[in-house]
Amino acid sequence: MPDATHADGLTVGQVSTRLGVTVRALHHWDEIGLARPSLRTAAGYRLYTTGDLERLHRIVIYRELGLGLDRIRTILDGSTEGSAADATADVSGALRAQRTQVAERIDRLRQLSAGLDRMIDAHERGLLLTVEQQAAIFGPRWNPDWSAEARQRYGNTTQWLRYAENSASRGPEEWQAVADTVADFDRALGDAMDAGVTPGGPEANHLVERHREVFASYFPLTRQMQVCLGRKYEADPGFAAHYDGIRAGLATWFRRIIDAAARAHGIDPDTATWQ
Incomplete structure (x- = not known):
């Protein structure tokens, strides 16, 4: 990881504020290799680049859709391998499966509401x-x-x-x-x-x-x-x-x-x- 200055990227705290994600979550994603900052300052501070932010933004979107971290990793990392058509099909399949689960959850909640x-x-x-x-x-x-x-x-x-x-x-x-x-x-x-x-x-x-x-x-x-x-x-x-x-x-x-x-x-x- 090359040395950098604060002007080259954003700190964990700044990314947390910008994306509405907790610092703890960012640290966890870094530890499991899901979203690691690409730069580090001479003092040891990790910095997120524009590319890192793009990946984090996609993670946040998929998390809000209810996908698990392992599934998100497959979608993001799988998109860098194979053809674009294969990557699109994988993402579409994951989203369709999630939509089915959400629909089932909504139906259960409606039944619960009627019971209440x-x-x-x-x-x-x-x-x-x-x-x-x-x-x-x-x-x-x-x-x-x-x-x-x-x-x-x-x-x-x-x-x-x-x-x-x-x-x-x-x-x-x-x-x-x-x-x-x-x-x-x-x-x-x-x-x-x-x-x-x-x-x-x-x-x-x-x-x-x-x-x-x-x-x-x-x-x-x-x-x-x-x-x-x-x-x-x-x-x-x-x-x-x-x-x-x-x-x-x-x-x-x-x-x-x-x-x-x-x-x-x-x-x-x-x-x-x-x-």
């Missing part, structure tokens, strides 16, 4: 269904305002977040399957009460476990939380009307079998909390 939009809507609205869809799936007694009321009451809880995550991944068909499962369980409750199933017995306890499994379609339900729900089913006019509409007195019977199962697991229903 659904997640935001589900967190804010709960059900991502029209009023007409809700009525068709959950029946004429369904109140579309219930989801908004639940959001106001439970929107800051972990359970609401899990519910929103589940809701974001469901369409009308998935919600219909959930509604059908709930309806089957409700019928089983009514049939069990009619058959005289005793709270605390094997059949009643099986129904309590089945309730937790069914409810997991919304969010995981601990036994203590289930006790709290059982109390709500009996005390809340809306829930009580739903269960008592299936069988007279079913809301109270349902609460009793939940309480009995909780006691069997060492939980005092009178002191159970939402946890």
